[in-house]
Amino acid sequence: xxxxEAEQLEQEHVHEVYDRIASHFSQTxxxxxxxxxxxxxxxxxxxxxxxxxxxxxxxxxVANPGIYIFATDRSAALVRIAAAxxxxxxxxxxxxxxxxxxxxxxxxxxxxxIAVVHxxxxxxxxxxxxxxxxxxxxxxxxxxxxxxxxxxWALEQGGSRRGWDEGDSQDVMVPWVTRRKKKEGEEExxxxxxxxxxxxxxxxxxxxxxxxxxxVVENGYERDNWWAVxxx
Amino acid sequence: MKLLxxxxxxxxxxxxxxxxxxxxxxxxxxxxxxxxxLAHEDVDFSPEFIYNILPRIDWPALLITAxxxxxxxxxxxxxxxxxxxxxxxxxxxxDLHTLLLETQIIQGSMRCENCNHIYFIxxxxxxxxxxxxxVQ
Ligand SMILES: [Zn+2]
Numbered sequence: 001x002x003x004x005e006a007e008q009l010e011q012e013h014v015h016e017v018y019d020r021i022a023s024h025f026s027q028t029x030x031x032x033x034x035x036x037x038x039x040x041x042x043x044x045x046x047x048x049x050x051x052x053x054x055x056x057x058x059x060x061x062v063a064n065p066g067i068y069i070f071a072t073d074r075s076a077a078l079v080r081i082a083a084a085x086x087x088x089x090x091x092x093x094x095x096x097x098x099x100x101x102x103x104x105x106x107x108x109x110x111x112x113x114i115a116v117v118h119x120x121x122x123x124x125x126x127x128x129x130x131x132x133x134x135x136x137x138x139x140x141x142x143x144x145x146x147x148x149x150x151x152x153w154a155l156e157q158g159g160s161r162r163g164w165d166e167g168d169s170q171d172v173m174v175p176w177v178t179r180r181k182k183k184e185g186e187e188e189x190x191x192x193x194x195x196x197x198x199x200x201x202x203x204x205x206x207x208x209x210x211x212x213x214x215x216v217v218e219n220g221y222e223r224d225n226w227w228a229v230x231x232x
Numbered sequence: 233m234k235l236l237x238x239x240x241x242x243x244x245x246x247x248x249x250x251x252x253x254x255x256x257x258x259x260x261x262x263x264x265x266x267x268x269x270l271a272h273e274d275v276d277f278s279p280e281f282i283y284n285i286l287p288r289i290d291w292p293a294l295l296i297t298a299x300x301x302x303x304x305x306x307x308x309x310x311x312x313x314x315x316x317x318x319x320x321x322x323x324x325x326x327d328l329h330t331l332l333l334e335t336q337i338i339q340g341s342m343r344c345e346n347c348n349h350i351y352f353i354x355x356x357x358x359x360x361x362x363x364x365x366x367v368q
Contacts, residue, residue, distance in 0.1 A: 046284025046287070048240065048285065048288045066284060068285060068288075083355075092233060092234050093357060094237070094360055095357060095358070095359040095360060096359075096360040097244070097361055097362070100244040100245075100362060102242055102243065104240070104241075107290070108240075
């Protein structure tokens with residue numbers, strides 16, 4: 001797929017869909033994943049970091065109150081919801097593209113990218129998105145440097161109701177159904193939105209991180225997702 | 233957008249990110265459509281929070297931002313503070329708290345010194361998306 005074609009697909013099947021389903025999405029995605037919670041709560045006071053693709057900002061209230069998070073998303077509708085989540089002290093929000101991030105290199109103690117990179121439609125763009133997550137991190141040996149947590153949907157989710165598994169196609173359209181009654185007594189109107197996902201197979205996230213110049217320091221699988229903690 | 237955030241954002245244009253002129257973004261030229269509007273929003277004061285975040289701040293950039301927004305009260309270099317709870321440090325930490333966390337930029341624009349692109353802040357939310365022709 002060409003770059004232009006990929007961007008068009010993301011525009012139609014990622015950005016526009018999230019803008020339309022923002023309020024529904026916001027009511028359903030409330031449960032933080034344990035790995036993300038553990039990562040955010042392990043950060044020392046005074047840490048400054050990024051939440052790239054913050055969605056409705058559900059992680060802004062999970063982090064410990066001594067840290068500062070600048071949270072961005074491509075969807076202005078989701079950022080408006082996230083704005084209400086920015087706690088008095090420790091967070092702020094902005095609208096930004098995941099690849100064209102408006103932040104200086106090497107100044108951040110941490111970054112999180114939760115359920116974001118799998119929405120980019122070519123490998124080159126996914127590697128660019130990972131590079132963009134890593135670019136902001138402080139350089140330095142081991143604990144001296146910043147670290148990023150990246151979380152993507154797995155192809156291997158035989159146990160889930162979707163039933164994808166090893167060997168299946170990795171590029172899928174996932175339906176999102178919204179129902180609403182226009183007026184009392186009328187029939188429900190059903191609308192199906194299709195979101196694009198690239199489902200990561202085992203080991204692929206680590207390959208993308210390496211291609212982006214990062215070093216994986218910890219990784220694993222949690223509830224239908226692959227995750228990795230990486231440094232520059 | 234909190235004033236503190238201005239210390240951690242720069243121009244999104246790839247070609248600009250390699251030049252030192254892309255940071256900080258400047259508040260020195262505002263437009264009639266989206267005139268600069270600041271507001272004070274109360275935030276619980278935590279001396280430790282300011283003390284801990286201080287080493288992360290790019291001080292020369294903060295001086296520029298504060299000056300452009302009308303604050304000329306900052307010291308020329310990062311204040312050296314040993315104990316955030318010592319009474320003699322309370323005033324400077326409170327002043328920084330007010331400036332960094334309680335100063336909300338409700339609307340206005342930020343300009344890249346390198347490419348002159350303008351980023352708007354509306355309803356307290358900055359937008360860094362680029363028009364198609366600037367994306368490489
Ligand atoms: Zn620029």
